[in-house]
Amino acid sequence: MSTVTLEGVTKAFGATTALDAVDLTVAGGHLTAVLGPSGCGKTTLLRVVAGFVRPDAGTIAVGGTTVEAPGTHVAPERRGVAIVPQEGALFPHLDVAANVAFGLPGRRRDRATAERVEEMLALVGLEGHGDRRPDELSGGQQQRVALARALAPSPGVVVLDEPFSALDAGLRTQVRTEVRGVLRAIGATAVIVTHDQEEALSMADSVAVMDRGRVLMHGTPAEVYQRPADLVVARFVGDLVELPGTKAGATVETALGLLPLHGAADVPDGPVLAALRPEQIRVDGRLERHGHRAHVDDVVFQGHDSIVRLTLTETRPALRLAARSQAPLRPGDDVAVRVIGPALAYPR
Amino acid sequence: MAGALLALLPLGYLVVRTVEAGDRVGAILARPGTLELVGRSLALVGTVTTLCLVLGVGLAALVTRTTLPGRRLFAVLLALPLAVPSYVAAFAWVAAAPWARGFVGATLVLTACTYPYVFLPVVAAMRGVDPAQEEVARSLGRGPGRTFLTVTVRQVWPAAASGGLLVALYVLSDFGAVSLLQFDAFTRVIHTSYRASFDRTPAAVLSLLLVVLTVLIALGERRSRGGLEQTRVGSGLSRRSEPLQLGRLAASGATAAVVAVVGVALAFPLASLVYWFVTGLSAGVDVDRLVTSTGTTLLLALLGALVTMAIAVPIGVLAARHRSRATSAIELGAWAGHALPGIVVALALVFFGVRVAQPIYQRTPLLLIAYAVLFLPAGVGAVRASVAMSSPRVEEVARSLGSRPLDVLRRVTLPLAGPGVAAGTALVLLTIMKELPATLLLRPTGSNTLATSLWTETGVAAYAAAAPYALALVALAVAPTLWLMHAQGRLGESIEPAESAESAGLEGPAESAGLLAPVRPPRSHTATPSLANVVEPQSDPQRRSVL
Numbered sequence: 088m089s090t091v092t093l094e095g096v097t098k099a100f101g102a103t104t105a106l107d108a109v110d111l112t113v114a115g116g117h118l119t120a121v122l123g124p125s126g127c128g129k130t131t132l133l134r135v136v137a138g139f140v141r142p143d144a145g146t147i148a149v150g151g152t153t154v155e156a157p158g159t160h161v162a163p164e165r166r167g168v169a170i171v172p173q174e175g176a177l178f179p180h181l182d183v184a185a186n187v188a189f190g191l192p193g194r195r196r197d198r199a200t201a202e203r204v205e206e207m208l209a210l211v212g213l214e215g216h217g218d219r220r221p222d223e224l225s226g227g228q229q230q231r232v233a234l235a236r237a238l239a240p241s242p243g244v245v246v247l248d249e250p251f252s253a254l255d256a257g258l259r260t261q262v263r264t265e266v267r268g269v270l271r272a273i274g275a276t277a278v279i280v281t282h283d284q285e286e287a288l289s290m291a292d293s294v295a296v297m298d299r300g301r302v303l304m305h306g307t308p309a310e311v312y313q314r315p316a317d318l319v320v321a322r323f324v325g326d327l328v329e330l331p332g333t334k335a336g337a338t339v340e341t342a343l344g345l346l347p348l349h350g351a352a353d354v355p356d357g358p359v360l361a362a363l364r365p366e367q368i369r370v371d372g373r374l375e376r377h378g379h380r381a382h383v384d385d386v387v388f389q390g391h392d393s394i395v396r397l398t399l400t401e402t403r404p405a406l407r408l409a410a411r412s413q414a415p416l417r418p419g420d421d422v423a424v425r426v427i428g429p430a431l432a433y434p435r
Numbered sequence: 436m437a438g439a440l441l442a443l444l445p446l447g448y449l450v451v452r453t454v455e456a457g458d459r460v461g462a463i464l465a466r467p468g469t470l471e472l473v474g475r476s477l478a479l480v481g482t483v484t485t486l487c488l489v490l491g492v493g494l495a496a497l498v499t500r501t502t503l504p505g506r507r508l509f510a511v512l513l514a515l516p517l518a519v520p521s522y523v524a525a526f527a528w529v530a531a532a533p534w535a536r537g538f539v540g541a542t543l544v545l546t547a548c549t550y551p552y553v554f555l556p557v558v559a560a561m562r563g564v565d566p567a568q569e570e571v572a573r574s575l576g577r578g579p580g581r582t583f584l585t586v587t588v589r590q591v592w593p594a595a596a597s598g599g600l601l602v603a604l605y606v607l608s609d610f611g612a613v614s615l616l617q618f619d620a621f622t623r624v625i626h627t628s629y630r631a632s633f634d635r636t637p638a639a640v641l642s643l644l645l646v647v648l649t650v651l652i653a654l655g656e657r658r659s660r661g662g663l664e665q666t667r668v669g670s671g672l673s674r675r676s677e678p679l680q681l682g683r684l685a686a687s688g689a690t691a692a693v694v695a696v697v698g699v700a701l702a703f704p705l706a707s708l709v710y711w712f713v714t715g716l717s718a719g720v721d722v723d724r725l726v727t728s729t730g731t732t733l734l735l736a737l738l739g740a741l742v743t744m745a746i747a748v749p750i751g752v753l754a755a756r757h758r759s760r761a762t763s764a765i766e767l768g769a770w771a772g773h774a775l776p777g778i779v780v781a782l783a784l785v786f787f788g789v790r791v792a793q794p795i796y797q798r799t800p801l802l803l804i805a806y807a808v809l810f811l812p813a814g815v816g817a818v819r820a821s822v823a824m825s826s827p828r829v830e831e832v833a834r835s836l837g838s839r840p841l842d843v844l845r846r847v848t849l850p851l852a853g854p855g856v857a858a859g860t861a862l863v864l865l866t867i868m869k870e871l872p873a874t875l876l877l878r879p880t881g882s883n884t885l886a887t888s889l890w891t892e893t894g895v896a897a898y899a900a901a902a903p904y905a906l907a908l909v910a911l912a913v914a915p916t917l918w919l920m921h922a923q924g925r926l927g928e929s930i931e932p933a934e935s936a937e938s939a940g941l942e943g944p945a946e947s948a949g950l951l952a953p954v955r956p957p958r959s960h961t962a963t964p965s966l967a968n969v970v971e972p973q974s975d976p977q978r979r980s981v982l
Contacts, residue, residue, distance in 0.1 A: 139831050163834040170835040176828040180850045189846070190836025233832075240836060 089150025089167065089243030089276055090115040091136060096145030096155075098131055105131040106142065107300035113244075113293075115150075118270055118277045120287035123297035124323070129280045132297070133246045136278065137170050138163035150243045169242035174253045175233035177221035183208070183232050184217030190240035207235040210269055226254050227262045234266055238273065245270070247279040251286065263290055284324045288312060296320045312364075314349055318433045321362055326394075328368060328408045332361040334432050342402045343379055346430040359432040367430075368410035370395055371423045378423030381408075383416050397424065445783035445808060446646060452639035463640045472641070473648070476621045479541055479613075480606045480652070486546045487602045490696065491553025492588060492595055497689050499561045500587075501679045504686060509693050510558065511917070516700035517551040518912035520869035520886070522611025523905045524548050524700075527707035529615055530898050541618040547700035548612070549605050553598035556820070560594035561587070563824070579679060597816050600656040604812070607649060608776040611871050615893075621645045622776040629782065642779045657763075708905050715899030724888065729907055732884040735874070736867040738799070739806035743814050743863045746807055748856065751818025752848060756827065777872035780808050785876060802877040806867050813866060814859045821855020822848060861915040868912055885911070 091113040098106040105128040113119045121129045134140040136147060138154065138161065147155035149168060154161040169190065177186050184204050185195060193200040208214055211231035221229060230250055237245050250266070251259045267290050270277045281287050287294045288308040295305040296315075304316040315321035332341035337348050339361045346361060371378060384407070385396040392413045399406040400421075410424065453460055463469065497503050498510040516524075525544045528535040535543060564587065572582040588595075610622040621641065628638045681689060754763075784805050788796030795801045829851070833843045849856065871886045878887060885908040892901035 137831070137835055139834070162839070163831070164837045164839050166835075168835055170832055172828045172832060176826060176832055178829060178833075178847060178851075179825075180853075189833065190838075192837075236832070236836070242835075246835075 090148075091150075091244055091276065091278065092146075092148045093132075093136070094146045096132075096135060096142045096147060098128075098135060098140060098142045104128075104300045106135065106145075108145070109300070109302050111295055111302055111305060113276060113278055115276050116274045117292040118267065118279065118290060120291035120294045121278060121280045121297055122282070122284060122287040122294055122324070124282055127297045128300040129282075129297050130248055133170075133248055133278060133280045136244070137168045137246055138166050167243035169237035169240065169245050171230075171233045171237045171245065171247040171250050173249045174226075175221075175229040175250075177229055177232055177236070179221055181221075182217065183213070183219045183221070183224070186221065186232055187217075187236045187239050189236060190242075192240075203239055207239045208232075210238070210272065211235045212265065225258075227258045230254065230262055231265065234269060238269070238275065241273075243276065245275050245277045247277065249281055250279065251281075252283075259286075266290075288324065294324075296323060298323070315431070318360065318362070321431065321433070326365050326409060328363040328365055328410075330361045330363070330406065330408070330430075331435065332359055332430075332432070333357065334359040334361075339430055339432050341430070342399055342406050343424070343426050346426055348432055349429045354432045354434055358435045360435045362431040362433060363426060365394065365409045366411040367427050368397075368408060369425050369427055370397070370410050370412040370414055370416065371425070372414055372416065372420065373423070378425040381422050381424045383418050383420040383422060385418055386416050397422070399424075444787060444804075445780045448783035448786055449639050449643045449646065449779070452636060453643050456636040456640065459636060460640055463637050464644070469641070469644070472619070472621060472624055473644070475538075475619065476607065476645075477648070479538065479545070479618070479620060480603050482542050483545045483549065483606045484599050484603045486542070487550040487553050488595055488599050490546070490550040491598060492557050492591065494550075494693065494696065495554050495557035495561055495591075496583065496587070497693060499558055499678075501681050501689070502686070503681060503689050503693070505690070509697070512697045512701065513693065514551050514555055515913065515916060516548055517555070517865065518909055518916040519548060519701070519704055520611070520871070520908060520912075521545060521548040521605075521609055522615055522871060523708070523889070523908060524704045525612035525615040526893060526898070526901070526905065527704035530711060531703075531707040536616050537618050540616040541613050541620070543699070544612050544616060545606050545609060547696075547704075549602045550696075550700070552601040552605070553595055556594040556598045557591050560591040564590045594820070596656050597820065600653060601813065601816070603652050603656075604649060607645065607652075610776055610778050611890075622778060625776065626778055629778075635782075638779075642776070645776070645779075705909070708902055708909070711898045711902035712906055715902055718899060720903050721900075724883065725903055725907060728883045728885045728888045728904065729911065731882050732868055732886070732908070732911065735799070735802065735806075735878075735884060736864050739803050739810070739867040740860050740864040742803045743807045743810050743867075744818075744856065744860050747811055747814030747859065747863075748818050748849070750811070751815045751859075752822050752844065752852075754815065755819045755822035756830075777805075777809060777870060778876070780805055781873040781876040784808075784873075788877075797877065797880050799879050802874065802879065805873040805877050806863075806870065809870065809873060810863045810866050813862045817855050817859025817862060818852060821852040821858070824855070825851040857918070861918045865912055865915040868908065868915075 091111075093109050093111045096106050096109045097104070107128075109128075109132060111132075121132055123129045131140060135142050135155070136149070141160055142155060144157070145155070146153060146157075149166055152161075153159055154166050177183075178189065181189070184201075187204045187207050188195055188200050191200050191203055204217060205214070208217060211234055213228060213231060213235070216224070216228070216232075221232070224232065230253075233250070234245075234247075247266075251263055254262055263286060279287075279290065288311070291308060293306060294308050294311045296303045296311060298319055304311060304320045306314075311320065312324050315324060321327050330341040330343060332339040332346075334348070334354060334356050336356065339346050339348055339359060341361050346363075369378075370381075380400045381397040382400050383395060384398055387394040387396075392411045393416065395410045395412050395416055397408050397410060399408065408424075416422065456463075494509075494513055498506040498513065503509065521544060524547060525540075528540060528544055534540075568590065569582055569586050572586045573579070577585065607620075608622060609620070610626065613620040613623050614626070621644075625638045625641050625645075628641070629635060784801055785796075788801050792801065825848070830843050830847055833847045834840070838846060869886065871890060874884055875887050875890060878884065883891075885904045889901050889904035889908065892898075892904065
C-alpha cells in the first residue's frame, strides 16, 4: 500500500514529448485511473513508474523511496511495482499455477507457495485452474490470471495497462467489476491506464486526465465529470453541450435562458462558452409547458435512454444540441427543452 | 563481446598480413584477374541465392498452405538435402555426370544443397503467420496469387532473407564443391594461391576482399529486413489459415516440381553414392577406421555445437532485444566470421596457434575455436529469431515481479526461445559434421573424421573407398536434420486440412495454436498421428508428459 509520487517527470522520444513535466500523486490504497486519448503519454507514464523507461527529468517515489531521480534508477525488479499488461502476457510455457507463483520467493513445490497460489486463484475466481495452460483460458480468465500473478507477491503498487481493451464489451464490464473488487479487497495501490472514460469513471477512486504528455486534471470521478478543469477535460470525459453565452457574476445568459454557474468559476465576466451535460437538458413533448422550442433531428436509442439531437428553433443562427431522454420521441417532433442544474463556463 | 572478438581473430590476421604487404596490395587488386574473380563469384552467389529464395519460398508455400498430396512426406524429404554436404553432392555429380562442371554444375549442386536454409525457416514462418492480414487483403479484392506475393511473402520475408543470407554466405565460402566442380570461385583461387607458393600475401588480400563482399551482402540483408522485423505485440494468439485447394492439374504440376527437386537434390546424389559403395564392397571396407572416424565426428560436432551455442545465446538475445549500434556491430562481427572461408579461418588459426597458442595447436580446443568462429552466425540467427518471436512485455512482467535480468533470461526468455535454440544447436551440429577445410588443417594429430577420411580417399581418386564415409556422413547428418525440422516448426503439424478447418472454427483454446505450437502443440492436433509424430516421437506432448 504505497503512495506513488511523480514530480516534474519528463520524457521525450526524439521530437515527440511523451511526458511533459508530469506531477501526480497516487494515494496509498487508492485505485487511480490515468485517462487520455491514444498517444497522450499515459502508457509511457506507466512504464516510467514500473521502471522500463527512464525519464529525462523529474523524480518518482514509491512508498517513500525515491526510485527515479537524476543519478538514481532503481531496477524494475526492486521497485515493488507489478505490471498487468494488455492482453495479460501470461508466460506461455508455464501453467496457470506457475504463472501465479512466478514472483513468489519460495520454490514451486513449497507449501507456502502452493497455498498462496490457491489463495490468489480463489481471489480471482479461478480455483482449481492451476494446471491449465494459458492457451486453454478465455481472454477474461487470462486477464484475471495476470492480475493474480501481479498481486501474489503483495507488491506495493499494481499498474494495469489497458487491461480490458482486448475483451469484448459484455465481458469487459464483468471483468472490470471483478478486478475492482479484488483490488478493493486487498487494498492495493493501483494505477490503471485507459482511454475509456466510462471505465475510468466507474472503476477508479480518482481520475487523472492526460493529454499531450500533461496531466490536465486529477480528481475524483465526480469532480472530473461535473467540474472539469478546462474544456479539453470536459469534452474528453463525456458528451458536452456547448452554448455561447455571456457571463455576469454567478450566472450566464445563453440561448436556453439565464443559467446558474457552478461556483463563481475563475472566468472573467463577458463572452464565455457555457457547457452542460446532455442529461441536464430535459426534453418535454408537450409544447404548452414553459421551455424553449426545439425540433428533433435524430434519436439514437440506447436502451436505458436515448440520445436526442435537437435544433433550437428560436435562435438565429439555429443552435444544435444533444440531450438524454427517456421520452418516446421521433425525428420531426416539436418539443420544449429546459435546463436542470448549473452550467460550467470556459473562456471563449 | 568475447564472442565477437573471437570471430574477429582471423580477420585481424588478414589485416595484419595485408598491412605488412604495403604497396603490393594495390598491385594485387589492380590485376585484371581480380575483377573477373569478383564478377564470377558474385554471379554464382546471385544465381544460387535467387534460385534458393524462389525454391525455398515456393516449396514452403506448397507444403504448408496447399492441399498438395503427400505434403507431409515432401516436407520431410525437401529438408533432407541439408544433410548432404555440398562436396559430397559435388563428388556424386562429378562421378556420374561429367557435364556437371563449371558454373552450371556449381549452380546446380550448391542450389540443391542450400535451398533448405530458406525452406525450413520459411515453413516455420508461414505457419506462424496471422491469417487475418491475408483475409483482409482478400476481402479488399486481391486474388490469392497477389495476396500471396504482396502479403504472405512480405510477412515471411525476414525468415526468407536470413535464410537467403546463409545461402549467400555458404556459396561465397564453399570450398569443397567449387574445387571438385572446377569452378574458379574466390575460395578455390585463394587456396590455389596458398598452395602455389609460400607467399601468402595475395591470398590474404583476396580473402580480405571476400570479407568486404560479405559485409556488403550482410548489410543488404539487414536493410531488406529493416522495417519488417517481426516482434510480436501482446500475446498475439492467432488462428491458422485455410489451405489452398489445388485443382487436379495444379496438383500434378506441383507434385512433379517437388519430385524433381527431391530427385536432383537427394535421390540422384544418393544413388550415385550407393553405386560407388556397392562397387567398392568387393574390395572390402575398412570397418575400424569407419567406426573411429564416426566417433570422432560425433564427439567434435557435439563439443563444437556446445561451445558455439554458449557464445551464440548471449549475442542472439542481445541482438533481438537491444537494437543498438554496439549490438549491431557485435552481430555483424559474428557474421563476418562466417564469411571467411573455412580454409582461411583454418590457416589464420594455424598462424595464431604456432605464434601465440602453441599449447593448444593441433589439439581439440583450437579446432573448437575454429568451429565457433565459423558457425556463430547460424547459432546467433536462430537465437535472435526465436527470442524476437516472444513479446518483450512478457519479460517486463517478469522484471516487475522481482526477477533480475539474468533470472528473466533463465526463467522466461530461454524457455520460450527453447525450440529455436534447439534448432540452432542442431543446425550448428549438422554444419560442423559437414565441415571440411578447418577440420582438415586443425584436427588433433592422428585423428580422422568422416569428412577428412572422405577427403583423403577422394584425393587419390579412390571413389569406391570414399563412398562408405560419404554415406556414413549423410546417415549421421539425417538425425540432426530431422530434429531441426521438428524444432523449426513441426512440419507435419497443421498441414492436414481437416485439422486446420477444425482449429479455425474453434473459439478459445485452438486460437492459440499459432503462438504455442513451437512450445506445445494444441491437443486437437495430437489425436491424429502425423508423419512428424512417427518420425519424431517426442513431438507428442502426451507422451512427453508421461515421460
